[in-house]
Amino acid sequence: MGALSQCAHTQTTTELLPQGSTHYAQLRCATCGEHLRFLPKPENVERRKLNAYRLAKLQMAPGLNQWERQFVDSLVKLGSNRLSPKQQDMFDRLCLTHLDRRAA
Ligand SMILES: [Zn+2]
Known part of the structure; x- marks a missing residue:
């Protein structure tokens, strides 16, 4: 077997x-x-898990404008573990703006 x-x-x-x-x-x-x-590197695994978690949170966040919501949707389609450094940067910023500090 x-x-x-x-x-x-x-x-x-x-x-x-x-x-x-x-x-x-x-x-x-x-x-x-x-x-x-x-x-994979352990910190990459952690980062991916955290990204997926925060992405799900962002999808439910009420304060996003239309552009931000489209950006979040595009990341969902792309997969949260395949972000470019630029996308990660923007994503981090959205999390800081819209998510509870404990989640971001
Ligand atoms: Zn063996």
């Missing part, structure tokens, strides 16, 4: 990859050393 191209062992180990690698770390089988999958 087990997913395609993965060994049947259950023990895994995380191996950090050298700086400059495309990926942050990889998950390997602790028994045979087979590569299982790449792992």
Whole structure:
């Protein structure tokens, strides 16, 4: 049993990859050393979760003007984890303006 191209062992180990690698770390089988999958940077995961949460909050915020609402809608369609630095910047600003400080 087990997913395609993965060994049947259950023990895994995380191996950090050298700086400059495309990926942050990889998950390997602790028994045979087979590569299982790449792992994202923890702070990127946190950022994505926070973005998704704040984006949902912004969608419900009452004070947005039409342009801001369109911007929020476009981010929803794009996916909150694929923001460009410029979009992230604008997004952060909207959160500060429209969201409760505890949420922003
Ligand atoms: Zn294995």
